[in-house]
Amino acid sequence: MKAIVTPTSKLQGDIQALSSKNYTTRYLLAAALSEGTSTVYYPAHSEDSEAIRRCIQDLGAVLNEDEEKIVITGFGSRPKHADQLNVGNAGAVLRFSMSVAAFCPQLTFVNTYPESLGKRPHDDLIAALEQMNVKVEHNDGKLPITIYGGQPRGGRITVSGKVSSQYLSSLLFVTPLLEEDSEIIVTDDLKSKVVVGQTLEVLEQAGIRIEAAADLMHFKVPGKQKYQAREYIVQGDYPGSAAILAAAAVTNSDVKVRRLLENSKQGERAVVDVLKAMNVPLTHQDGIVHVQGNASLQAGEFDGDEFTDGVLAMVAASVFAEGTSRFYNVENLRYKECDRITDFLTELRKAGANVEERQSEIIVHGRPEGVEGGVEINAHYDHRVIMALTIVGLRSKQGLTIRDAHHVAKSYPQFFDHLRALGGQVELVTEHQTHG
Template identity: 45%
Template sequence: MPDLPVRFDAVVHPTARLSGTVQAQPSKNYTTRFLLAAALAEGESVVRGVASSEDAEALLSCLRAWGARIELSGGDAYVTGFGARPSPDTRLEVGNAGAVARFLLAVAALTSGTEVVTDSPHSLGQRPMGDLLAALTALGLTVQSAAGGRLPVTVSGGPALGGPVSVSAEQSSQFLSGLLFAAPLLERGLDITVTGHLRSEPPIRQTLDTLRRFGVQVEAATDLRRIRVPGAQRYQAGDYRVPGDYPGSAALLVAGAILPGEVTVAGLDPHDLQGERLALDVLREMGTDLRREGDAVTVRGGSPLHGVTRDGDPFTDAVQVLCAAAAAAEGCTTWHNVATLRLKECDRISDTRAELLRLGVQARETADSLTVCGGAVRGNVTVDGHGDHRMIMLLSLLGLRASGPVTITGAHHIRKSYPEFFAHLQALGARVDVLARS
């Protein structure tokens, strides 16, 4: 696909068959974690296979503002870190990247003053930060924020000494991950007690995995309710490779499952800690012909699918694309324990239900669940991407089996995590038209 306009809508046409092999894009989550850890190290690290996305660009800009020297070459990042001394009195623009904002707010505990701002006040600017800000305040830092503990936020009074601290992970596991990144560089480290219902364990385990890869000692309870990170440690500079991305790859595998043909996604580590790896198990349970050979996963589409009921919390970033499989399945599928989906780029429960209904797909919701029933998808319809990359993926998959073309407004927001998504769909045989917007 040629270079895309800055702003565009996408028209996805019905497709009879998909086939081919695509290399998985690098993991968005691990890219964020590895780049941050490399900046927190002293000396030069190489992070190989960095994801190309708006989130990665936002993080790179912020790390440079804090004093890291970063050069990009052929998809690799050469990072000379600032260690425990990010530049003070710095303003960080995080775009619409929630994980970037929360990680950097916590790492701001190392500085005498950092302001974190967003150019997306109606998206990231509405997402909660209060539980993290309360933990930073308990560590002796001064925190100033917009109403309701939202961005913009200024953290000052550091570097914090560390010590015992409690944080709620009820609304987001990113609060805990952010504190974990700061912990080893604080004089006393952190002894963290996690309160509330612990959401999204897999990303926390990815953070712990990253710390250990970079030479940080961590003691974590099996249930992650208590995590101790000794202080005065150092991140070890080195050579690190970003694994393949399961959330984005799940979209391609769902596309392969709902249409005849054979689709392979290569570069997916079978032992990866990304929770969205479970999307493969869900597709199998729904009746997909799916097999793995090493790091390559192949689906043969066209088999009848059936609805399932699953706890969606372990694979939250794949729930939406799996809704496309649910819409192609016999019966109804329910994802429960997914309340945190309401706190993403959009309300991924109510907004998803609204777009499904617009396309003639029956769906219902509760406070923490979403149910999707299989059936035909109405074509010749315009749907709203809601500025959400995961929503755009879902609507694209639904368009592949609609009765006519489906137009997705604001499709350029796919760049947040998967700029090559439409190109990869086309490589598999889909037809996608791009309409530039003024």
């Protein structure tokens, strides 16, 4: 599917933020790891969220879902024997499920997205699992991966946090269920610490006790714990909303996005502060972010590690800012669905943006007058790239055509519907199978 984005000067309206993907994944996993029946209200609906539903069901959780909630009866530390799991293109779901697979005698994770998730490395988690008496067969750290578990052991476990915090989160979910106490030591740096904060918040809500060092580099996890069956309410999603807020920032707008908690532990909550620093007129109260954009932005310097999944949307906004913006500490963007630095900047240049990259930085020389557009560009099968390029298309002179735009459904299937409801001019057309 192609998205044909036409220049749009005005956005106006009021939408509900979609539900948080990160919290949905974690609550469903916590519910599956309990032995009772839990309820998750307002779960996210996206390809990633379907992947975690599918995996926990294949491992023996029983799910009943209606319009507003999922009721889940969990399997605790005894998942049923499954030969293989298909996580789709969901990296977090793969990494969380790999640790759960330590309780299975043999389980293979198949590779259905060789061009995306299939290229991403998981060596650091594999190394940690091998310290827990789990044998792992893999393709140079990548899918397909087969885990031979059945009797995972606790104890002293080291894990690198350099590439992703998901490896650590994965271990934090399963170590409380082991017979032995565990000590988890994070080596190297730890990326996306705020997301580990979300994991710890969910574990605490599930009745799990973990002693975490203030810098999140060292954890003591008592063994023989049990997840409690609970009721969970999923909050609104900042990463997806970042794209809507950025679109409102670069146009003349009067847009409200609801269900965005001011005290959320989502790191991407920082996008509200980033937009404020860029002089975007907005307020944030009672869970509502209200943007009254005047299409006039100021450049700034931002530590992207605070809001990893909001960086691309903020870069898109800064394309139209007065001055040069710098997003630093963002190297882990290179290890996502695509290389979100090189691949994304390549497409931005085609659209007419003036951008440069460093290994861990994105530098944007703003063009307040707008960019030319008028080209067809490649979204690299990446939902965040699709959303960010759409923002640029809205403020371009000739619009943009974005290929493979259906991949936005990975995290935000309603993105184009929401944008159009606000007045965004986007036409979706089915692609003829002409390009390889």
